Amino acid sequence: MKREMIDYHCHLLPAIDDGASDLQESLRIAMVLARFGFTTVHCTPHMIRGCYENLPEHVVRNTATMQTILDKEGIELHLVPGTEHYLDEFLPALLPHALTVGPSNYMLVEAPFRADADVIPSFTSILAIRGLLPLIAHPERCKAFAPPSREGGWRAAFPAFFGRHHEPDEQVSLMHHLLQSGCRFQGNLGSFAGMYGDEIQQRAILFLKQGVYSCLGSDSHRSADLETMLYTGYGVIVAEIGESAAADLLAGTFRT
Numbered sequence: 001m002k003r004e005m006i007d008y009h010c011h012l013l014p015a016i017d018d019g020a021s022d023l024q025e026s027l028r029i030a031m032v033l034a035r036f037g038f039t040t041v042h043c044t045p046h047m048i049r050g051c052y053e054n055l056p057e058h059v060v061r062n063t064a065t066m067q068t069i070l071d072k073e074g075i076e077l078h079l080v081p082g083t084e085h086y087l088d089e090f091l092p093a094l095l096p097h098a099l100t101v102g103p104s105n106y107m108l109v110e111a112p113f114r115a116d117a118d119v120i121p122s123f124t125s126i127l128a129i130r131g132l133l134p135l136i137a138h139p140e141r142c143k144a145f146a147p148p149s150r151e152g153g154w155r156a157a158f159p160a161f162f163g164r165h166h167e168p169d170e171q172v173s174l175m176h177h178l179l180q181s182g183c184r185f186q187g188n189l190g191s192f193a194g195m196y197g198d199e200i201q202q203r204a205i206l207f208l209k210q211g212v213y214s215c216l217g218s219d220s221h222r223s224a225d226l227e228t229m230l231y232t233g234y235g236v237i238v239a240e241i242g243e244s245a246a247a248d249l250l251a252g253t254f255r256t
């Protein structure tokens, strides 16, 4: 039986955000993903108010159309409609009808790259009120998850989240606290391949070794160099944690 390989984050749908520019480009991306071995692809266009307004019905309709086209073309991928939500002030209003990651209660969310870490716990609480949990996209690319430089580490930076009584010099990982509260993290294969630079690659490897990630995504926007990126990124992961653990991660270690 073919082993499941799941792309949890992909901009495959044509002309819907800054991903695939047209149907032909979508098909090229789909062919690369299928050739690499992905069996399921979560179609996760951006939903950013005032920029990419991809509401659920629109994404569901586009995903179904794309699935029909892939089936006709003989490209074996199972598509799942999803959304890459943006952590901003407009997110709470979207929550009642937002697309989750498959049938789970996780929502794929991205933090603005330059946002400070203190926005994360507050959004986690807002999702929790609705019974939702964040699957945080590519934390290695977000400043919010860069190692803390402030004296006292994460605990000192977020007393309301961690509690006020703590040793000021105690270093506590915000990410592990978020994991304990049910958050999950999705790593980008491109980060491991070095496509966003050395610093992000090293951070991705550090998070990988710390067991932060529950799943991976191609975060594909275009077909150029995609195949090389996938193989290079996966190769780095295999080199760090071994074939078996890497395959588990590619299948997704959290259940939807």
Ligand SMILES: [Fe+2]
Binding pocket: 009, 010, 011, 084, 219
């Ligand atoms: Fe994305």
